[in-house]
Amino acid sequence: MPIHALAGLPRSGSTLIANVLAQHPDVHVSGTSALTSVLDNAQGALSNDPTVISELTANEGMYRRYGDALRGLIEGWYSAISEPVILDKGRAWAGLWNLARDLYPDMRMLVTVRDPRDVVASIEKQNKASAVFRSSVNPDLQEAASQVMSPQGIVGMNIKFVEDLLRRRAEGVMFLRYESFVVDPRPVLASIVEHLNLEPFDFDIDNVESRGGDADEVWRGKYPHHGVGQVTTAGGSWEDILPPELAEQIAGVYPYYMATFSYT
Numbered sequence: 431m432p433i434h435a436l437a438g439l440p441r442s443g444s445t446l447i448a449n450v451l452a453q454h455p456d457v458h459v460s461g462t463s464a465l466t467s468v469l470d471n472a473q474g475a476l477s478n479d480p481t482v483i484s485e486l487t488a489n490e491g492m493y494r495r496y497g498d499a500l501r502g503l504i505e506g507w508y509s510a511i512s513e514p515v516i517l518d519k520g521r522a523w524a525g526l527w528n529l530a531r532d533l534y535p536d537m538r539m540l541v542t543v544r545d546p547r548d549v550v551a552s553i554e555k556q557n558k559a560s561a562v563f564r565s566s567v568n569p570d571l572q573e574a575a576s577q578v579m580s581p582q583g584i585v586g587m588n589i590k591f592v593e594d595l596l597r598r599r600a601e602g603v604m605f606l607r608y609e610s611f612v613v614d615p616r617p618v619l620a621s622i623v624e625h626l627n628l629e630p631f632d633f634d635i636d637n638v639e640s641r642g643g644d645a646d647e648v649w650r651g652k653y654p655h656h657g658v659g660q661v662t663t664a665g666g667s668w669e670d671i672l673p674p675e676l677a678e679q680i681a682g683v684y685p686y687y688m689a690t691f692s693y694t
Contacts, residue, residue: 436518
């Protein structure tokens with residue numbers, strides 16, 4: 431059972447791409463998955479438990495057994511799925527890629543990227559559309575941008591993951607530029623099919639349906655994972671939402687990322 435990963439920035443088309451790829455008869459695409467959180471906790475326990483250190487000291491073969499146990503966890507997670515290929519959607523895969531490739535050397539990952547100015551603008555646009563509910567980010571736009579773009583923020587953390595993958599020249603990773611996908615999706619989809627070693631498939635990019643699995647109600651529907659209908663540009667840009675001085679600040683936080691994906 432080949433298992434692959436889908437990660438990336440928020441508001442960068444990962445749900446849309448997941449919904450399109452779910453049309454392929456050989457692929458099971460998860461909703462936002464808790465698998466990475468479970469793996470991260472398991473790895474933390476293995477790394478910090480003194481009993482593990484004791485076992486490794488007494489028996490070097492335990493390292494292989496621990497790896498087998500983590501693979502068993504992943505494969506048990508998907509044991510009820512009938513499709514032969516799994517695509518697990520979770521942003522944290524980008525931060526767990528060394529572990530993932532140690533467990534599965536042939537595992538592939540898709541990582542969606544987008545101009546962070548448009549990401550922040552999209553967050554603000556969604557926030558304004560559901561103002562009855564309080565946002566999880568600061569109500570002040572300047573502070574909200576700083577919060578999400580910080581290395582611990584939902585945008586900044588994922589940009590740091592992307593930059594780390596780039597610097598490590600991580601094998602098996604394909605970056606998907608949101609702006610390229612929505613303008614001309616078919617060549618991007620063909621590249622994804624090749625990257626995941628799938629059989630060619632004629633995706634319906636005009637009638638994309640939700641495969642479910644994202645509990646938007648948890649966040650009061652403020653940041654929905656729609657990704658349905660026709661694959662097309664969302665319309666508008668950060669210039670309609672953000673003042674120029676704030677956009678300039680956002681663009682200057684991660685210059686390596688900005689230059690790599692031609693957002694400068």
